[in-house]
Amino acid sequence: MPSRSNTSLPPLNALRAFVAAARHGSFRAAAEELCVTTGAVSRQIRLLENWLGLALFDRSRRQVRLTPVGARYFVRVADLFDQLATATGTLREEKGGQVIHLDCIPTFAMHWLLPRLPAFKTAFPDVELSLFTAPDRIDLSRPLDYAIRRDPGHFAGLTPHPLMAERSAPVCSPQLLKEVNGDAMPDGLAGRTVIAIRARPDLWPNWCAANRIGADRLRNRLDIDHTYVAIQAAEDGLGIALVPLLFIERQLADGRLVQVPGCPAAETGRYFLLEHSHPDHTALAGLADWLRGQDSATQDSAAAA
Structure with missing residues (x-):
């Protein structure tokens, strides 16, 4: 454990991750708030626990929860970043x-x-x-x-x-597009792995309705929690993702993602x-x-x- 005086501060990035995770009761939700990965949040909290020499979260169950010490610490530090x-x-x-x-x-x-x-x-x-x-x-x-x-x-x-309106379209990696090009779209989506975002369960049903396709035909699904993870999964060639186009401007511009031909964009929100x-x-x-x-x-x- 690193030496420190009684007046020294803990690592502030680690403290911020702890406050976010404690407030949400979830490392995953904290990662979404802080625009980092769940693993990064977990590492920051582990760093803080090592610095303090105390366990702040109980990880013995499927869902992490604050230990009694962690709960008392959260009450004392929860408002610090807002005050700052x-x-x-x-x-x-x-x-x-x-x-x-x-x-x-x-x-x-x-x-x-x-x-x-x-x-x-x-x-x-x-x-x-x-x-x-x-x-x-x-x-x-x-x-x-x-x-x-x-x-x-x-x-x-x-x-x-x-x-502004949000418009979404099926996209995939250039490598996967070479395989997809042999399919008659949009009906060909039924034979492909589609990436669905749990945080946006409305996307595929709304897009399918706009393009008169039965959403129940898309049975080969890869379900992913958040949009930014779905974007990365599509870049890695794991399937065809339906993503709001305003979130992938750079990926489309530099060719990391391409829109699937025959699958027009549809409005999915405002x-x-x-x-x-x-x-x-x-x-x-x-x-x-x-x-x-x-x-x-x-x-x-x-x-x-």
Whole structure:
């Protein structure tokens, strides 16, 4: 165990992983929130446990749960990162800049928003963006100006502004496409392994309905928990994945994934910018229009390709 003084801090990345896992009661959900793998969360928590010399989670059952020591520790440290974010935001505002707190779905943040942050900084040079990620529930107890969500069940009473349509299409690796090209699509999907995302059980049924295919014919399935894992599985040639196209722009552009011929995209949802109307909320004029403009530019590029 590394030596340390009584006043030294534990590894902060490990502490952040612990707080997320304890809050969700799941390493998997913590990984989704933090945009990392489940294994990375597990390693960070093991690092923290080794640093403390204490077991924080009971791993003896199928579902991990906090030990009594871990539960007491979580109560004491749970709000530290929110307090840090609040203090940092206050400091930025004191120096004259505007801070916007945005809560976003992890996959949307990872694959759509983060690549556009340089353009955001150009459009709003005096604005600092404080980004939180969560897979579903919006935490109204921490600083919040806006959130981005798809499911109205997660709107949390915030004011919705329509942003963009989500369109999904079957995609696969270039190597697998060589085999698929001999099939008559979309009926040929019935003879192929299709990758289904447990977090988005609506995708294949909605796409099949739009293309008049019986979803029950797709019996050879590889079920995967989250979108980012399904994307990697498709890149590795494990099957044909139905993925929202806005999450795989880079994979399609550089040829890591290709859309299956004869399988057109279909609308599978809509995203909304949710605005918080609390007294301390500082609106950013033009944010919704800027986000829509980014989506329109993407659609134009796709149409020209």
